Amino acid sequence: MNRTPKGTLMLPIAAALAALYSASPVRAAEDPLAISGFASLVAGKVLGGSRSDPYVDHACPCFIADWGHGGIYGPSWSAKQESKVGVQGTYTFTPALSATAQVVGRGVDGLKAGLEWAYLSYDLSPSWTLQVGRKRLPIYYYSDFQDVGYAYTWVRPPADIYGWEIVNYNGVNATWRGELGSWALKSNLFAGGEKTKDNLYYHLYTTDPQEVNWTHIVGGDLVASQGAWTARLTYIQSGAQQFDHNSGVRVTPEPDSPRSSEKQRIYGFSVNADIGDWFVRSEYSVFDRSSYSYKSHAWMLGAGVRLGDFTPMLTHSRYAERNAFTPLAVQRDQGWMATLRYELRGGMALKVQLDRFRDHSGPELDFVGHSRLLSVSLDAVF
Amino acid sequence: MSKHVSMSLRVAALALLAASAAVQAEPVVVVNAANTANLDDEALARIFLRQLKAFPDGTATAPVSQKDGPLSEEFRTKLLKKNTAQYKAYWAQQVFTGGAKPLPEMDGDEAVLKHVAETPGGIGYVDSGKTRAGVRVIKR
Numbered sequence: 001m002n003r004t005p006k007g008t009l010m011l012p013i014a015a016a017l018a019a020l021y022s023a024s025p026v027r028a029a030e031d032p033l034a035i036s037g038f039a040s041l042v043a044g045k046v047l048g049g050s051r052s053d054p055y056v057d058h059a060c061p062c063f064i065a066d067w068g069h070g071g072i073y074g075p076s077w078s079a080k081q082e083s084k085v086g087v088q089g090t091y092t093f094t095p096a097l098s099a100t101a102q103v104v105g106r107g108v109d110g111l112k113a114g115l116e117w118a119y120l121s122y123d124l125s126p127s128w129t130l131q132v133g134r135k136r137l138p139i140y141y142y143s144d145f146q147d148v149g150y151a152y153t154w155v156r157p158p159a160d161i162y163g164w165e166i167v168n169y170n171g172v173n174a175t176w177r178g179e180l181g182s183w184a185l186k187s188n189l190f191a192g193g194e195k196t197k198d199n200l201y202y203h204l205y206t207t208d209p210q211e212v213n214w215t216h217i218v219g220g221d222l223v224a225s226q227g228a229w230t231a232r233l234t235y236i237q238s239g240a241q242q243f244d245h246n247s248g249v250r251v252t253p254e255p256d257s258p259r260s261s262e263k264q265r266i267y268g269f270s271v272n273a274d275i276g277d278w279f280v281r282s283e284y285s286v287f288d289r290s291s292y293s294y295k296s297h298a299w300m301l302g303a304g305v306r307l308g309d310f311t312p313m314l315t316h317s318r319y320a321e322r323n324a325f326t327p328l329a330v331q332r333d334q335g336w337m338a339t340l341r342y343e344l345r346g347g348m349a350l351k352v353q354l355d356r357f358r359d360h361s362g363p364e365l366d367f368v369g370h371s372r373l374l375s376v377s378l379d380a381v382f
Numbered sequence: 383m384s385k386h387v388s389m390s391l392r393v394a395a396l397a398l399l400a401a402s403a404a405v406q407a408e409p410v411v412v413v414n415a416a417n418t419a420n421l422d423d424e425a426l427a428r429i430f431l432r433q434l435k436a437f438p439d440g441t442a443t444a445p446v447s448q449k450d451g452p453l454s455e456e457f458r459t460k461l462l463k464k465n466t467a468q469y470k471a472y473w474a475q476q477v478f479t480g481g482a483k484p485l486p487e488m489d490g491d492e493a494v495l496k497h498v499a500e501t502p503g504g505i506g507y508v509d510s511g512k513t514r515a516g517v518r519v520i521k522r
Binding site for chain 2: 036086090102126145151179225227347381
């Protein structure tokens with residue numbers, strides 16, 4: 001459903017892109033303020049699918065492309081579901097101390113500029129960095145740069161895995177860098193929380209605004225790299241709460257529960273390889289809310305090859321979820337993605353992607369059903 | 383006559399070779415002359431990707447880069463194993479996620495040599511043959 005005409009969205013994004021792109025001179029090394037940014041103009045259209053009646057208030061056949069922000073494509077071309085523009089400023093006070101803010105405007109929520117990142121960063125030593133403020137929650141390998149389409153090959157990371165109701169958090173994190181034998185290691189430990197008033201993810205489930213809070217988030221990851229290989233391990237736990245915004249009724253925990261929040265754990269690993277012109281991307285993740293709701297397993301495996309300015313890539317993903325509300329059914333779906341990326345000059349790339357999504361959940365857990373999506377994107381950094 | 387043709391062919395070939403050598407940039411990695419570290423390619427690459435922030439003796443690394451061009455391209459492909467697009471994608475990921483800070487971009491070989499000569503942890507790449515006092519070539 002196109003709530004805003006396409007033209008009104010494309011214009012500001014294109015204008016911002018053009019203005020910032022032409023206004024990014026080579027910055028002097030001494031300039032304490034560095035401005036940079038990224039933009040993605042993404043358009044998509046569902047070519048066909050099994051569902052014909054609307055899903056929540058979205059026209060179908062449809063394809064959910066961005067769970068975290070409620071981006072869903074229907075049978076007519078739309079450029080507002082995933083298009084975005086981000087601008088970041090970093091002010092360097094001393095070589096060790098800096099402040100960074102990043103604002104991202106998204107087509108899906110009417111280009112309201114949201115503060116995605118705002119943090120102070122302090123280098124305690126060559127190996128330790130301490131950061132305080134607002135950041136992206138690094139649930140998955142691509143989570144914290146999911147908005148920066150230029151930094152990966154796909155139009156979007158596989159939607160089967162990526163995207164939950166919380167995207168950011170406010171808190172502290174400490175990053176350590178070191179070496180073990182021939183491996184370069186990087187570990188990030190973080191703690192904090194996040195509250196959302198009108199959660200975008202829940203736009204995919206209901207038209208009633210939902211408040212979602214993740215409390216007492218504690219987590220960490222470890223990234224090891226050597227030569228062609230990069231591997232990442234991650235673990236996060238937190239409390240989870242949900243309220244219906246209009247009625248104020250608590251949804252999670254259930255209204256009569258003595259607990260103030262439910263517990264969840266998220267863990268997984270990722271292995272990437274770059275061997276000559278060939279590359280492999282893989283990720284496995286478990287989202288465990290089995291004490292009150294569901295437990296899901298998701299994985300993806302993709303491979304591609306760099307042929308000059310062209311990068312074709314093929315990816316497969318799967319998602320399976322056991323849900324306490326419908327104990328006899330399993331939500332099970334899978335996707336195939338065929339992507340072609342083409343490098344343009346000066347930090348820009350053009351991508352075309354065909355997604356084939358199969359929903360094998362059965363009638364009890366009917367979401368969007370099978371669908372095929374064609375999407376094109378122009379991604380830039382400046 | 384055939385001798386003449388082959389002669390002019392040889393001259394042409396030589397001229398072509400010289401011309402291609404002139405555009406073929408050959409980067410060498412330079413460090414401060416007081417820096418006695420001996421590092422392999424992987425360690426050097428990690429310094430330029432800001433994954434390794436200290437030399438073995440504890441001196442903080444101060445890597446610098448140069449503008450896009452044949453020299454930078456050759457350096458990124460050979461040592462960092464990344465083409466320009468991959469290199470830009472790597473830094474986009476770092477910059478927009480609170481990761482490593484991008485390297486200061488120097489304006490040519492002279493500026494790199496000056497930085498390296500004046501900074502204990504300085505490290506950069508210049509076209510082979512360019513040098514100055516206070517600078518040591520760590521990787522050819």
